Amino acid sequence: xxxxxxxxxxxxxxxxxxxxxxxxxxxxxxxxxxxxxxxxxxxxxxxxxxxxxxxxxxxxxxxxxxxxxxxxxxxxxxxxxxxxxxxxxxxxxxxxxxxxxxxxxxxxxxxxxxxxxxxxxxxxxxxxxxxxxxxxxxxxxxxxxxxxxxxxxxxxxxxxxxxxxxxxxxxxxxxxxxxxxxxxxxxxxxxxxxxxxxxxxxxxxxxxxxxxxxxxxxxxxxxxxxxxxxxxxxxxxxxxxxxxxxxxxxxxxxxxxxxxxxxxxxxxxxxxxxxxxxxxxxxxxxxxxxxx
Numbered sequence: 001x002x003x004x005x006x007x008x009x010x011x012x013x014x015x016x017x018x019x020x021x022x023x024x025x026x027x028x029x030x031x032x033x034x035x036x037x038x039x040x041x042x043x044x045x046x047x048x049x050x051x052x053x054x055x056x057x058x059x060x061x062x063x064x065x066x067x068x069x070x071x072x073x074x075x076x077x078x079x080x081x082x083x084x085x086x087x088x089x090x091x092x093x094x095x096x097x098x099x100x101x102x103x104x105x106x107x108x109x110x111x112x113x114x115x116x117x118x119x120x121x122x123x124x125x126x127x128x129x130x131x132x133x134x135x136x137x138x139x140x141x142x143x144x145x146x147x148x149x150x151x152x153x154x155x156x157x158x159x160x161x162x163x164x165x166x167x168x169x170x171x172x173x174x175x176x177x178x179x180x181x182x183x184x185x186x187x188x189x190x191x192x193x194x195x196x197x198x199x200x201x202x203x204x205x206x207x208x209x210x211x212x213x214x215x216x217x218x219x220x221x222x223x224x225x226x227x228x229x230x231x232x233x234x235x236x237x238x239x240x241x242x243x244x245x246x247x248x249x250x251x252x253x254x255x256x257x258x259x260x261x262x263x264x265x266x267x268x269x270x271x272x273x274x275x276x277x278x279x280x281x282x283x284x285x286x287x288x289x290x291x292x
Contacts, residue, residue: 121256122142122256122258123255123260123283124195124197124210125214125272125273125283126255126274126280126283127187127217127280129216129278129280136217138187139280142255142256163202164239164240165203165238165239166181166183166202166203166238167202167203167236167237168180169181169236170234170236170237171235171237172232172233172235173233174228174229174232174233175227175228177221177224179193179194179213180192180193181193181194181195181236182194183195185198185210190213190214193219193221194211194212194222196210196211197210197211199261199263202238203236203238204243204267204290206264206265206266206267207263207264208263208264209236209268209270210261210270211272212272213273215275215277216277216278216280222273222284225273225275225286226284228247228286229247230246230249231246231247232246232247234269234271234286243290244290245267245269245289246291247286247287250286250287251284252283252285253283253285254282255282255283260283260285266289267290268289269287269288269290270285270286270288271285272284272285272286
């Protein structure tokens with residue numbers, strides 16, 4: 001038999017084997033680190049646990065470093081936005097609280113009694129007699145001195161625009177009255193015909209429609225009001241229809257009896273003129289109502 005080939009045995013000491021293994025591990029570790037850094041999966045690899053002293057660490061990957069800065073910036077923006085939202089909510093809640101407090105204070109205000117609207121201080125149509133010194137003119141002596149400014153302000157009130165529902169003409173057959181109706185009952189309006197007091201009441205409506213005219217000047221339209229009797233008819237004409245009122249009462253009052261012009265729940269017509277004829281220190285009042 002041929003002689004068996006003798007095995008060659010290479011003797012390696014333990015330190016040499018350790019050094020070879022460590023060198024192999026370092027090469028493997030370097031290849032893995034290069035691969036991960038090229039794919040930006042990790043910023044940096046720490047050296048192996050047994051890296052020799054003095055060997056430098058690889059630096060952070062540039063792309064990962066920029067992403068870190070962007071993350072910090074976005075985090076800062078989010079923080080500012082959250083703070084701003086908190087401030088806005090706080091301001092809104094404070095405003096709402098203030099509004100609720102103001103509303104509560106308004107509800108706690110004491111109840112104030114309603115003040116009646118002053119529409120006149122004396123009955124319309126007052127004037128001095130035409131046979132007096134100076135002739136017929138507005139009689140301011142009827143008006144209390146402290147109320148003169150109010151009368152002047154009422155005289156300057158604008159006349160409303162006419163509408164088809166307003167009274168345009170009045171007829172009283174029993175005393176031969178047939179005259180135009182104008183809006184307003186001041187001195188200038190009563191020169192033109194029968195004046196309607198400005199209170200927004202229309203013929204046929206519930207309330208007190210007040211008409212005035214002179215008895216001894218400007219046509220003496222209401223010269224014979226004192227001859228009217230209960231049951232006599234007063235007819236008002238608008239652009240579209242007519243309304244017939246029936247006389248209910250007649251009375252003589254002082255010029256200051258402005259309650260005669262107060263609103264009513266019935267469909268009322270009030271006629272006013274100075275009285276007596278050529279004296280004009282009182283008023284004659286005719287009340288009429290529509291009967292449906």
